[in-house]
Amino acid sequence: MSYEQALTALADPTRRAVFERLRAGPQPVGELARHLPISRPAVSQHLKVLKDAGLVTDHAEGTRRIYHIDPHGLGALRRWLDQFWDTALDAFAAEAERTADNP
Amino acid sequence: MSYEQALTALADPTRRAVFERLRAGPQPVGELARHLPISRPAVSQHLKVLKDAGLVTDHAEGTRRIYHIDPHGLGALRRWLDQFWDTALDAFAAEAERTADNP
DNA sequence: ACTTACCGTAAGTCATGTCTTACGAACAAG
DNA sequence: CTTGTTCGTAAGACATGACTTACGGTAAGT
Numbered sequence A, B: 001m002s003y004e005q006a007l008t009a010l011a012d013p014t015r016r017a018v019f020e021r022l023r024a025g026p027q028p029v030g031e032l033a034r035h036l037p038i039s040r041p042a043v044s045q046h047l048k049v050l051k052d053a054g055l056v057t058d059h060a061e062g063t064r065r066i067y068h069i070d071p072h073g074l075g076a077l078r079r080w081l082d083q084f085w086d087t088a089l090d091a092f093a094a095e096a097e098r099t100a101d102n103p
Numbered sequence C: 001a002c003t004t005a006c007c008g009t010a011a012g013t014c015a016t017g018t019c020t021t022a023c024g025a026a027c028a029a030g
Numbered sequence D: 001c002t003t004g005t006t007c008g009t010a011a012g013a014c015a016t017g018a019c020t021t022a023c024g025g026t027a028a029g030t
Helices: A003-011 A013-024 A029-034 A040-052 A071-101 B003-011 B013-024 B029-034 B040-052 B071-101
Strands: A056-061 A064-069 B056-061 B064-069
Touching (some): A003 A013, A003 A040, A003 A071, A003 B003, A003 B013, A013 A029, A013 B003, A029 A040, A029 A064, A040 A056, A071 B013, A071 B071, B003 B013, B003 B040, B003 B071, B013 B040, B013 B064, B029 B040
Antiparallel strands (some): A056 A064, B056 B064
């Protein structure tokens, strides 16, 4: 739910691959693991981290659990990034102007 | 320069603290280290990672090096996130509609 | 009821990365 | 030219985390 968790969750390449695979739509765990070079339990562990970070959600469907992207975590990350982006640009513009004053 | 590097760079809490300290404006390494619970070489190593990710830039000023935020890395991260955000919302809306069709 | 499929968790191994201290280089001042 | 800052890099210790195999639990099918 916090942007810190989202950042640490999306840092790992394999976990990012799991996450990006969900862009194609909701998928069960086995389907995800079949197209990845890691074991199925590893996928489950990654999904747990992504879930705790608010990046994915799951619901049961028979014996399988369907995972899909949760906008909450993405939103938190986006808000932080936008806020950072604004202040960074302001500082950048101010610094450019200050440098122009003292050539 | 790539969003992958930006994500892995911003994942570490200490490195994120270094990065966020630069929001206040350009600062030399020693100034950053003075307000952080780690040694000065550690700060240098973090700055190297941030620099390779395109998140900061530096320029010499006498014997010290002034670091400031570089919009490039932030921009790459933002583009990826926005693109992801759009497709995620589309998939979310489509899934909601599909679920509404099959109650 | 029994079997099969699908999944999460626990325990253990192993690699990755973060921190420290020690050292050397570049620049300013005296 | 010597001294004092400021900083980056190298080497090593240490913690964190990612992966595997093994196990138990739940639901569907026969």
